[in-house]
Amino acid sequence: MVSRRALLAAVLLAAPASAQTPVPSPSPLPSVQTEYVEVTATRIAEDPEEVPAAVEVVSGEELRLRGATDLRSALALATGVDIAPGADQGPAASVPEFWGLKEFDAFLLVVDGVPWGGAFNPALETLSLVDIERIEILRGAAPVMYGTTSFVGVIHVIHRPPGSKGGVVSLFGGNYTSGGGAVSLPLPSWNGIDSTLDLDFDKEGFRDDRTGFKRGHALFRNRRTLSHGVLRLDFDGTWLDQNPASPRPLQGTTFSSAVPLDTNNNPDGAFINNRRYSLSTGYDHSFTAVTWSSLLSFSHSTQDVFRGFLVNLGETFPNAHGFREQISLDDLYFDTHLAWTTSPRLKLVAGADYLHGQGSGHGGDFDYFVNLDVTNPPGSAQLPPAADIHIHDRRDFSGIYAFLEWSPDPAWRVELGGRLNRTVESRDASTLDLGSGDLTGGQSEVTKTRPGATAAFSWTPWSSGKDRLRFYGGYRNTYKPAAIDFGLDTNPQILKPETAESYEAGLKSRLFDGAIGIEVESFLMDFKNLVVTQSVNGLPALANAGAERFRGVEASLAWDMSRHWTGRATYSLHDARFRDFASDFGQGVVQLAGFRLPMSAHHMASAGIRYAAERGLLGHAEIGVVGSRFLDRLNTAMAPAYATLSGGVAYRASGWEVRLEGKNLSNEREPVSASEMGDGQYYLLPARRVNLTVSRMF
Numbered sequence: 233m234v235s236r237r238a239l240l241a242a243v244l245l246a247a248p249a250s251a252q253t254p255v256p257s258p259s260p261l262p263s264v265q266t267e268y269v270e271v272t273a274t275r276i277a278e279d280p281e282e283v284p285a286a287v288e289v290v291s292g293e294e295l296r297l298r299g300a301t302d303l304r305s306a307l308a309l310a311t312g313v314d315i316a317p318g319a320d321q322g323p324a325a326s327v328p329e330f331w332g333l334k335e336f337d338a339f340l341l342v343v344d345g346v347p348w349g350g351a352f353n354p355a356l357e358t359l360s361l362v363d364i365e366r367i368e369i370l371r372g373a374a375p376v377m378y379g380t381t382s383f384v385g386v387i388h389v390i391h392r393p394p395g396s397k398g399g400v401v402s403l404f405g406g407n408y409t410s411g412g413g414a415v416s417l418p419l420p421s422w423n424g425i426d427s428t429l430d431l432d433f434d435k436e437g438f439r440d441d442r443t444g445f446k447r448g449h450a451l452f453r454n455r456r457t458l459s460h461g462v463l464r465l466d467f468d469g470t471w472l473d474q475n476p477a478s479p480r481p482l483q484g485t486t487f488s489s490a491v492p493l494d495t496n497n498n499p500d501g502a503f504i505n506n507r508r509y510s511l512s513t514g515y516d517h518s519f520t521a522v523t524w525s526s527l528l529s530f531s532h533s534t535q536d537v538f539r540g541f542l543v544n545l546g547e548t549f550p551n552a553h554g555f556r557e558q559i560s561l562d563d564l565y566f567d568t569h570l571a572w573t574t575s576p577r578l579k580l581v582a583g584a585d586y587l588h589g590q591g592s593g594h595g596g597d598f599d600y601f602v603n604l605d606v607t608n609p610p611g612s613a614q615l616p617p618a619a620d621i622h623i624h625d626r627r628d629f630s631g632i633y634a635f636l637e638w639s640p641d642p643a644w645r646v647e648l649g650g651r652l653n654r655t656v657e658s659r660d661a662s663t664l665d666l667g668s669g670d671l672t673g674g675q676s677e678v679t680k681t682r683p684g685a686t687a688a689f690s691w692t693p694w695s696s697g698k699d700r701l702r703f704y705g706g707y708r709n710t711y712k713p714a715a716i717d718f719g720l721d722t723n724p725q726i727l728k729p730e731t732a733e734s735y736e737a738g739l740k741s742r743l744f745d746g747a748i749g750i751e752v753e754s755f756l757m758d759f760k761n762l763v764v765t766q767s768v769n770g771l772p773a774l775a776n777a778g779a780e781r782f783r784g785v786e787a788s789l790a791w792d793m794s795r796h797w798t799g800r801a802t803y804s805l806h807d808a809r810f811r812d813f814a815s816d817f818g819q820g821v822v823q824l825a826g827f828r829l830p831m832s833a834h835h836m837a838s839a840g841i842r843y844a845a846e847r848g849l850l851g852h853a854e855i856g857v858v859g860s861r862f863l864d865r866l867n868t869a870m871a872p873a874y875a876t877l878s879g880g881v882a883y884r885a886s887g888w889e890v891r892l893e894g895k896n897l898s899n900e901r902e903p904v905s906a907s908e909m910g911d912g913q914y915y916l917l918p919a920r921r922v923n924l925t926v927s928r929m930f
Contacts, residue, residue, distance in 0.1 A: 272342070272368040272388040274637065274647075275377050275525075275581050276573055281740055284647060284690035284704035286311070286371040286753045286786070292364040292392065297844045298852050299880045299893040299925065301361055301434075303328070303387075308854050308878065309840045310369050311751070312786040312804040313385070314833075316904035318915050322474035322504040323438060324445045325357040327905040330371055330385035331755060331782050332806030332832040334905060337715040337763075340374045340382035343389045344466070346512055346529045347378070350563025351589025351627040353715060355533065358470040358508045360449045362430045363416040365392040371786070372755065373708040373734055376633045376651035376686055377569070379585040381712050383732045383759065384782075394453040394464070395419070395426025399930050406923035408437030408444070425456045438477065439919035441496040441606060445474040461517035461524075472506040476539050479913035480903070483545060485869040487914075490545050490604050493901065494919075497542050497602050499554055500611040508533035526568040535559040538612060540600060541910035550599035555909075556617055557595030559718045564588040569633075579637040586630045593623040593718035596666075620664040622673075625716050628656045635686075643693065647706075649686040655679070655713050661724040674724035682729075685709045688736075698746030705737040715763045717774050717908070728761040728776045749790040757782040758811075765908040778813035780829065782806070801839040808832040810865075817866065827867050831906050835859035835873070847886070853879035863903060863914060874902040876917070889927040896920050 269277040273285050280287040288310055300306040303326050304315035314329040319336060327336045340347065341354035349355040370386040378386075399418050405411040412434030419427040430451040437444045448471040456463050478497040481488050491497070512529035540554030569583020596617025602609050633651040640646070655678075662673030688706030695701075714727035738753030761776040784806040791799050810824040840854035856876045863869040880893035896917060903914035 270368050271390075272370050272386055273375055274579075274635065275375070275569070276571060276579055276637070280368075281700075281702070281742070282645070282690070284645060284688040284706055286736070286738065286751070288369045288788075290367045290369070292366055294842075295361065295364055295367070297842060297850060298854075299882070299891050299923075302326075303356065303359065303361070305878070305895065306361060306367060307369065307387075308856060309800045309802065309838050311788040311802040312371060312784075312806070312836065313369065314836055314856075314858060314904075316915070317918055318477060319905050320907055320909050321357050322445060322472075322476050322506075323436065323440075323443055323918075324447060324472060324474055328356075328385065328387065329832075331757065332784060332808035332829070333384050333782060334831045335763075338383055339385040339387065340378060341387050341389075342378075344391055344512070345514070345527050345567075346510070346565060347563075347587065348389075350531060350561070350565060351587050351629060352561060352563075352591060355508060357472060357474075357506060358447075358449075358533075359389065360430070360432055360451070360470070361389070362414050362432045362449070362451070363392050363428065365390050371753070372706075372736060373686075373710040373732065376635060376649040376684055377567075377581065377583070377585075379565075379567070379587045379629050379631050379653075381684070381710055383710055383712065383730070383734070383757065391430075391451070391453065392428070393426070394428045394455040395421060396428065400927055401930075402925055402927035404434075404923050404925040406921060408439060408921070410434070410436045410921070410923065425454055427452070427454045429453075440477040440494045442498070442500075442502070443475055443477040443496060445472060447472045458515070459517065460519070461515055464512075464514045466510075466512045468508075468510045468512075470506065470508045472508075474504040474506070476502055476504050477915065478541070479907040479910045479915045481542050481545065481910070482863060482869055482912045482914065487903075488545055491542070492605065493916075495604070495606050496609075497552060497604075497606060498539050498609070499600060499602070499615055500609040502539040503536070504539065505536040506533065507535075521572060521574045523571045523573065524568070525571065527566065529563075529565045531561075531563045533561045535561075537595070540598075540602075541907070541913065542602075543911070545604065547604070549601040551604075552600050552602050554598045554600055554615060555595060556598070557593055557621075557718070559591065559593045561589070561591040577639045581635040582633070584630070584632045587627070588629075589625075589627040591623075591625050591716070591718060594621070596620055617666065619666055621662070621722055623659075623661045623718055623722070625659045625718075626657065627713065629713070630654050643691060645690045647686070647688040651684040652681070653684060653711055654681045655729070657713060657726055659716070659724055659726055661722045663722045673722065676724050676726050678726045680713075680729065682711050683709075684711050699742050699744070702740045703738070704740070706735070708732075708734045708736075710734070714761070714776070715774065717765075723774075727763060727774060730759070730761045730763060732757050732759045734758075747792040750788070752785070752787045754785045755783060777810070777815075779811040780809065780813070781811050782808045796843055796845050797841070798844070799839070799841045802837060804836040806832060806834060806836070815865065822866065824865055827865060828862050830862050830865055831903075833859040833861040833873075845884075847884050850882040850884055850891075851880065853877070858902075858904075863906070864912070871903050874900045874917075876900050887929050889925075889929065891925045891927070893923045893925065894920070895922075 270280040316327040319325045368388040374381040401415045403413040414432035417429045433448045452467045454465045510531035514527040516525045537557040567585040572580040631653045635649040658677040660675040686708045690704040692702045734757035741750045759780040764777040786804045788802040808829040813824045837857040842852040859873045877897040882891035899920040907913040
């Protein structure tokens with residue numbers, strides 16, 4: 233008993249209200265609206281309809297009704313969002329797009345209040361969607377309450393509270409020898425402690441040659457009422473082995489016919505193996521007029537890499553470049569804040585946070601030759617490294633913040649937020665050429681203190697029962713230290729931080745007794761020092777890209793057709809362009825001002841329909857459209873528009889469900905993301921996938 237009390241006392245310093253604390257349910261809302269409050273935009277539990285920002289909530293029940301087990305499926309109907317599956321991080325990873333910017337580090341991924349990836353890059357490949365209560369999507373810059381910020385969007389994944397009733401066991405199988413299972417098990421309450429154990433395993437195969445992954449995941453969540461608060465303690469672990477695909481090379485303005493579709497140009501036995509473990513603890517305490525919330529989390533991850541990329545389409549040695557590397561990352565995150573919410577007219581959040589990240593990479597590169605039809609690819613024993621490369625980076629981000637929400641009368645709401653950031657980063661890198669014995673490298677350190685701010689308002693000129701019309705606008709000023717690539721980028725110089733100013737204006741409306749929901753938003757963002765990739769001496773490297781401008785309009789329409797039928801449609805118009813970026817493409821420096829950013833489509837749209845009953849037949853169907861987009865920065869290679877179809881049918885009986893799901897039923901194989909390690913190469917949308925799942929609910 234003494235040791236348990238000591239543990240509880242030690243963790244009284246932890247977790248935000250946005251973590252797994254049960255959030256009070258709002259009054260019942262029409263089915264086209266969310267049945268949940270949101271906590272991402274303000275860290276105060278609120279109806280997302282009332283927040284002067286573009287916020288969407290996808291409930292866990294909707295995910296289960298649509299059979300969504302990956303991020304692309306989960307956000308298939310999110311406004312202005314496109315999730316590209318697969319990337320340099322492996323086939324289990326993905327690259328989200330918000331506001332026309334498709335970069336794996338331009339958004340913020342949060343899981344139960346914890347930045348998932350810490351001080352470095354979002355750990356999307358280790359994300360599990362088992363036992364989810366809801367996913368909150370905020371378009372635009374992250375709120376001032378988050379120390380690791382983003383410029384274009386936040387994805388916040390929130391699990392059900394520990395001990396929640398309703399467990400499930402499921403097994404699935406699909407094409408390309410895919411299969412796996414999951415169990416979500418609420419455990420019996422013991423000594424006032426509510427717990428849930430989630431376990432899942434999946435093996436995914438692909439049409440691409442020698443491509444796939446195996447992933448195991450365990451999450452043990454615990455909660456106990458203590459005094460006038462709630463104490464939480466969570467353990468999370470992921471084991472992931474990936475056999476990476478190869479991005480397809482561009483030759484001129486079209487894809488090379490010399491490299492067949494689904495060819496894998498990696499060395500034989502290529503892998504990206506990840507291990508990630510995290511521990512988080514938190515405490516929320518309610519006083520008479522204020523709630524104190526704190527969170528403390530620690531994560532450790534390792535990555536073991538052996539892979540390669542084509543560098544030319546020749547038939548002589550070498551035509552490819554490879555990497556061996558071991559990466560180790562540690563993250564420590566702490567947040568504590570007070571929330572005054574007793575007055576319906578005035579609410580205040582104030583707090584401080586700290587994020588520490590430490591990472592190291594060690595490995596070497598090598599040249600190799602691979603037949604373009606990939607007959608007899610070389611193996612590990614044939615490919616000794618040509619250099620010994622070391623990279624070490626340490627980051628300490630801290631800040632204080634305050635957020636004010638004021639409603640002078642029921643029709644008006646004003647928000648003001650401020651943050652003071654302090655970042656300290658040091659980096660050292662060295663390269664020993666094993667052939668010549670030359671040693672190069674260096675060290676650098678940067679300390680920067682910078683404020684950030686947000687301001688927003690909303691005005692509701694008309695309201696009648698469940699119907700209303702609300703206008704809103706906002707301004708955000710955001711800062712983020714530049715991303716670091718541990719993929720053997722040997723430049724010791726720390727890049728300039730990325731900064732952005734953005735403006736938003738929109739409307740939210742409910743009509744016909746709440747059965748119709750309409751949202752429209754326009755945005756403008758001026759960006760400086762965007763981090764882009766380039767090739768230096770055959771090795772991938774990062775650089776700042778001057779100035780960019782992002783602007784557009786995004787709209788959604790949701791409707792409740794009957795008790796069981798619902799539908800949703802979205803449309804986005806994005807215009808993402810360079811404003812000042814001079815780059816050398818091998819034939820002299822070119823000024824790219826006015827050129828569109830690569831992989832950014834002007835037009836995106838989606839539509840879906842769902843039939844959901846408590847028992848019997850269920851079904852859903854979605855279509856997603858992505859417009860034409862340039863593949864290269866010179867805007868010479870255009871990829872055509874494409875549409876994908878997905879859907880599923882299920883039969884649900886008392887305690888049982890059988891589900892048949894299809895993804896990319898149109899079998900589109902268009903480029904969806906650019907490689908940051910293979911110059912001029914692109915990952916394609918995976919081929920059609922069909923899964924059959926059997927579930928037992930209890």
